[in-house]
Amino acid sequence: MFKNLVKIAFKNLLKNRGVTLINIFGLALGLASCLLIVFYVVDELSFDKFNTNANRIYRVNTDISYGGNASSYAIGPPPLAAEAVNKLPQVEKAVRITTATEVRFKKGVENISEPKVANVDSTFFDVFTFPILHGDPHKALAEPHSIVLTERAAVKYFNTTDAVGRVLTMANNNENFKVTGVIANMPEQSHFNYDFLISMSTNEGSKANVWNSFIYSTYLLARPGTDATILNKNLDALFQSHFEKQPGFNKQAFAKNGNYVRVNLTPLTDIHLRSNRQYELGTNSDVTYVYIFSSIALFILLLACINFMNISTARSANRAREVGVRKVLGSPRKMLIFQFLTESTLITLAAATIAVLAAWALLPAFNNIAGKALSINTQTIKWLLPALFIIVLTVGVLAGAYPAFYLSAFQPIAVLKGKLSNGFKGSLLRNSLVVLQFSVSIFLIIGTIVIYNQLNYIQQKDLGYDRSHVLVIKNTLGVENARALKNELKQIAGVNNASLSGFLPTGTLRQPNSVFKSRTPVPKNAVFTEIWPVDEDYLPTMSMKLSQGRNFEEGNISDSSKVIINETAARALGYAANPIGKSLYYEPERGERDTAVRELKVIGVIKDFNFKSLRDNITPVVMMLQSNNNALSVKLQGADVKHFLPLIEAKWNKASPNQQFEYSFMGEDFNAAYRTEQRTGQLFLVFATLAIVIAGLGLFSLAAYAAEQRNKEIGIRKVLGASVSSIVSMLSKDFIKLVMLSFLIAAPLAWLVMHKWLDGFAYRQSIQWWVVAVAGAGSLVIAFATISTQSFKAAVANPAESLKSE
Incomplete structure (x- = not known):
């Protein structure tokens, strides 16, 4: 019996090649997307679990x-x-x-x-x-x-x-x-x-x-x-x-x-x-993204299953007579159900095979976007094959259940007389599926725009320093005379300035400490801060602005007991009104040569600058004039800074011939801090596009179904003089209403979720009204473009074809 079911299923699938291909393509797209996300989620959840204990x-x-x-x-x-x-x-x-x-x-x-x-x-x-x-x-x-x-x-x-x-x-x-x-x-x-x-x-x-x-x-x-x-x-x-x-x-x-x-x-x-604490040993992710992408995977797979149901029911008229004849000849309903489930399972199996091959082919591109090194290996296959078997059966049954029970329920007399069930308006389930599809799509569109807006805001925000055209040379601790190298680099034409310092605004090295308002280092007088050793060229190299006072001066020995603080530190110390000349006290850590409490005079206040992630508020910073060769920063002139590299490398090789010349650009280091958000935005864009394509396929199939159910009505209207535009409008307005309902559901939900995501940033943009408007307008345009193709095809059809049996 099973062999016969498979044979008949193959014949029916080959007979309707167009429908079969659309079904397979939609399911394959959904399954491939789901597999890629599953690879990502499994990898994220597997961190550190290789440890036996x-x-x-x-x-x-x-x-x-x-x-x-x-x-x-x-x-x-x-x-x-x-x-x-x-x-x-x-x-x-x-x-x-x-x-x-x-x-x-x-x-x-x-x-x-x-x-x-x-x-x-x-x-x-x-x-x-x-x-x-x-x-x-x-x-x-x-x-x-x-x-x-x-x-x-x-x-x-x-x-x-x-x-x-x-x-x-x-x-x-x-x-x-x-x-x-x-x-x-x-x-x-x-x-x-x-x-x-x-x-x-x-x-x-x-x-x-x-x-x-x-x-x-x-x-x-x-x-x-x-x-x-x-x-x-x-x-x-x-x-x-x-x-x-x-x-x-x-x-x-x-x-x-x-x-x-x-x-x-x-x-x-x-x-x-x-965990997202200071001094993590590596760059961590966020469980929120695992939840988000897991939900997206389920939704995309659900959308693909919905499409299968919609396309199958859209072609119900073509198979209605087949069902009626079979029932008249004594075929029980359960055999018809098994027949349709067999067809859906075969389609799912074909789609799953294509999906695995597509996921394998797209894995390098996905790795590039997600920043992963995922691969399909023996360990992956061990869980992938059983998972695929379960997915094929589950999706095959779920996707085929509604068409199977729907088509097998046709009454033979009604079918053979050409009377089908109610048209599009009569199906609450199909309307709900359209609303669900476009709600997911609109949600993803809004999420994508919000993420990209925030990333653009981060890129454009005035951080209080200029990271552009700043070359950061590494390994300078090993240079015998780093200050001489700095001075030589400053002589190169096109080099605006250079600085040796212990800390950089884009660096990960930090030194939390405390300064005190009085000579007695007691907690009530303490201000928790960061202490940065810098040289006299640090502020001009970073293009930082002083709001009060002056910079350190080269050769001024007394400046070794002076400090420059940021505006936040001035407020924390209670010196916001007139900080210049005020004292603060610093207790060196054990192990330093001078362990006595040091009095330091404020000679300048620098405008606040963001040296942490924009997720965090600016905290106090105290800059001291100290020799520190941890990093050599070079401010370059002009847009094309690459041509400076051979000149700088030549100076490096002369000063430190046995060390590799390693460098980075401060702008790239800054961008690296937001790599997770950038990758999330790219993944959102990819999966939002896929969701829209899948939703479009579903809408296309439902438009075909609606036109097919109402073809006689359309023929009569045309005979009575209805125009093409009025018929297109008639067939489209019901779908447009559903898309608008989807927008009303998805827009508030997307606003709440993305607002919570933005709350993770101390410095952020609010969600602009036009973001929601663009998502709504875009979804309506996509929906109308999809619907109108089928509606126009039905409207221009010869009414004689649909009315010849009347």
Whole structure:
């Protein structure tokens, strides 16, 4: 019986090739889109789950409110890891990680800068699961000056993966490191990714036992069965017991002013999607986007199924007589249902096959837009094939159920007399499907426009500095005389200025600290700020504007005890009215040469500038005149700045012949901070377009159905003198009403969702009225263009054809 059903189904599908192709194309489009989104979502949800004990690993966070400023960090104090293992029975192991910046290793005579270097505790491999290819994971990081490499790094420096026992020299200080292990390259689905792991005991520094310094990313491996809530509470209590014992700390005075320092935990598997703190070890995503794209995938698949139903019912008249004859000849209704379900399943199977091939072909382009490295491999196929089998059956049944029950319900007498069921107006279900389709499409159109408007606003906003034509030269810590290099670069024709500094507005390196309004460093006088070491050329190189006072002066020794603050810092210090000449006090951290409280005079106030993401408000900044070679910024003149690169590289090679010339442009660094939003906008545009195409197919099929149901009416109207335009208007107005209803449903919902998304930005545009208007007008134009093709075809048809049987 099944063989016969398949055979008949094939004949019917081939007989109606046009309808079959439209069905297959619509479903394939929906399934391919759904598959690509599923690949994306599965990848996002898989971060850090490769770790054997992923569900028992937690990261320590620190929340600080100090001097009226609240901040959240993904780091903790140095002693907390060991103390947690010793004092908390719930903690089995702990490991600390800190990213090493500006590290250079020697390869022959060349010094190579490596950005993926970390200092880690010897327990690193006890907590995390990174397969070690060579060496003993339990001993690899136990000794000072030991280092573990990834396969990639081992091949790069030693041309072999078995590099255990070899020596790698750090060019920064000529220290030698013994390679004690080689691990497989860290997975892309890890929230941190390093190529070099240096034993923490090599250079832990003077802060190993300091509880008020927050510099290490700390991870705890909890024992099986541990209640995370209790562990969180116990960990904070342990921290407070040590933090409150600091010399001179007054708990009551500290808390009286609303200040607090707390530690808490984030599960490892939540970090990538649910953590956006300062000092994250990598660039995290947002679980909101997973929800959004999952919803889009379901909606697009739903739209494709709706199209199948609409197209099948639109061609019902062509098969009505077939159903009537079969029923007269004794075919039971269930056999007719099985017949139609078999046809829908075969269409779905063909569409699924095409969808898989299309998704595989489009995967590189999708990766480029989404910033992923997705691939279809053995692991993917293991879940893809069963999923496809379920999808084919589910979609085949869902998409074919309505046509099957609808067509099989035709009464033989009514069908054979040429009387079909009520036309378009009589179907609440079909009307609802059109409303649903266009509601989704309008929602996506509004979302896409809002995202692009916000990204354009970010690009155009005056940030308080000029990022254009600023070349940032890296690896300058290794230059023997960086100041001489800076001065040489300033002599190049077309170079406006150059500056050596510790911090950049687009940089990720930050130094949170506190300054005080009085010489006594007590919490009530504290202002939580960032302290930036800069030189006298920093402000002109960045095109920053002073609202009061002056800049640092070259050669003015007394300026070493002067500072320039931003307007936010002036307000926080209470100096907004007249800050010039006022004093603030700075307590250097332990380990610095001068540990006495320093008095610093304000000589200038700089206009506020955005140095964090536009999601965050501007916070206080204090600039000090200090020698710091962390970054060399060069302000170039003219639109075409590429021709400066050979000239600058020649100066670089002369000053530092053994180091690679590495650079970036500040504008590109700024854009990178909003890469997630840019990719989201592009994906929204792609899937909004697909949703519109699929909705258009559905509307096309319903317009064909309406015209087919009313062809005799149209013939009579034409015989009685109705014009083509009046008939087109008659057939179109019902659909236009449904699209307008879709707009009334989708517009408020889209406004609410996108308004909530915009709330994530401290600096943002409001949703303009024209955004909603454009989405509504666009959907109406698309709908009318789709409908009018079928309506016009019906209106110009010869009425004799539809009335010849009357």
